Structures are given as structure tokens and as C-alpha cells.
Amino acid sequence: QVQLQESGPGLVKPSETLSLTCIVSGGSISSYYWSWFRQAPGKGLEWIGYMYHSGNTNYNPSLKSRVTISVDTSKTQFSLKLTSVTTADTAVYYCARDTRAGYCTGGTCYPAGFDIWGQGTMVTVSP
Amino acid sequence: DIQMTQSPSSLSASVGDRVTITCQASQDIRNYLNWYQHKPGKAPRLLIYDAFHLEAGVPSRFGASGSGTNFTFTISSLQPEDFASYYCQLYGNLPPMYTFGQGTKLEIK
Numbered sequence: 001q002v003q004l005q006e007s008g009p010g011l012v013k014p015s016e017t018l019s020l021t022c023i024v025s026g027g028s029i030s031s032y033y034w035s036w037f038r039q040a041p042g043k044g045l046e047w048i049g050y051m052y053h054s055g056n057t058n059y060n061p062s063l064k065s066r067v068t069i070s071v072d073t074s075k076t077q078f079s080l081k082l083t084s085v086t087t088a089d090t091a092v093y094y095c096a097r098d099t100r101a102g103y104c105t106g107g108t109c110y111p112a113g114f115d116i117w118g119q120g121t122m123v124t125v126s127p
Numbered sequence: 128d129i130q131m132t133q134s135p136s137s138l139s140a141s142v143g144d145r146v147t148i149t150c151q152a153s154q155d156i157r158n159y160l161n162w163y164q165h166k167p168g169k170a171p172r173l174l175i176y177d178a179f180h181l182e183a184g185v186p187s188r189f190g191a192s193g194s195g196t197n198f199t200f201t202i203s204s205l206q207p208e209d210f211a212s213y214y215c216q217l218y219g220n221l222p223p224m225y226t227f228g229q230g231t232k233l234e235i236k
Contacts, residue, residue: 035225037171045163045171045214047225058223094170102177103159103219111225112218113161115182117170 002027004095004118012089012125018082022095022118029053029076033098033111036069036080038091039120046091050098050111051078085125092120129153131217133228139236140205148200148231150215155195159219162191162200165230166211175200210235 008020022034035050049059051069059067063082071078082089095118102112130153140146150160158178165171173182175191178198188203202209215228
């Protein structure tokens, strides 16, 4: 059974880079779409971006200039980097997988629903 | 951008009740909608995909319907473990973008 576990610092200073890792156990990372989400205190869920195992990425336009998602197939993990953080980036961060890639158009299939999630990790941005 | 309006934002109900949550899209999204359950400190759980398909392992008391702009999520008979927040989630844009509704917090009456 595939499990995801987020890890990384719980506290980041403003203007610095938030770095998180999602460790994939019980399955291969060399397939599927791998994604990051977050939930700020009192707010709803927000999609950050995804990466296909081949390296193709797509990011939320509101975060695109600050986000990088990368995969390390040798370590079965993928990572999130968010630069120039502010207090608005304080949130619980989740990694997730889309198993089906159920939205297909123009010969390409994209993520549709995210069926496996990590438990989440709280990141606070504070001086 | 397509906007999702989810209602109600909160709901009080009792064990055994039937509850309904709605999501309305600002334009036609066909059946490109999923529903999630989220409990505090837990991973979100995909319950319904493609507007009405029940994810494997999800109890049959959960159901959903709709297409186009109007979608409905229903729990036919609330169980104690169902008290949580529920979110609709849109997909199907190009470039891909995944937007969630504002969420519905389901509380015990």
C-alpha cells in the first residue's frame, strides 16, 4: 500500500526558502502525477503544483514565480521549494498522488483527482 | 478562471440525518468535479470522482450527482465518523488548474 509522508522544517523566516520533501513508500515514484497542496489556517485547500515522473511540471499561476517541484527517483521522493516566503505562506502542506490521470485531451492525460495523500506538515513563516 | 461556489459553509446535523452539499461552477465544467472529506490533522480523502463515481472503499451512503454547472453531494444517513469538512474540486482546465470550493464544515447538532 502506497503511503506518503511530508518532512521538512516547521519554521521558516520571511524572505527565505521553504523546502519540503514527500517520501513515497510502498510503491514506485516512476509513474503517476505527484502534487503539492496547502491549507492556510482557517482557509480551504489550495493546489500548488504537480510533477509527472518524467519531469514535466505545472504550477498554480498565483505561485508559479516562486515554486519548484522536483522528483528524485533514486530516493523515491519528491520535493517542494517555495522561495521568498511571507507570513501568507504559513499553512499545512500536503503531498498527494493522482493514480488515474483521468482528464485526457489532445492525446495527453492530466491529473484529475488526488487519491493518495500524506498527513500534512505544518509550516510557519515567522521571524 | 472558473469559480466554484460551495454551500453551505457549515451545517449542523444529527446521526442518521440526510445531508446535501452543493457546488456551482461559474461555467460549464461537464463532469470534471471531485468531492473530498477532510478531518483535522488527517489526510484529505477522495470520496467521489468525475462527479458521481464512488472511490473504491467509500461507503455507499456517500453519493453525488450533477453535470455542467450544478453539482450535489449527499450523505444518506450520517454516521459519527462523517463529521468533517467536505470540499468539491474542479479539474479539466488547460493549462491544468485545480480549484477547490470553500468547504462545508459538518458538525454534530
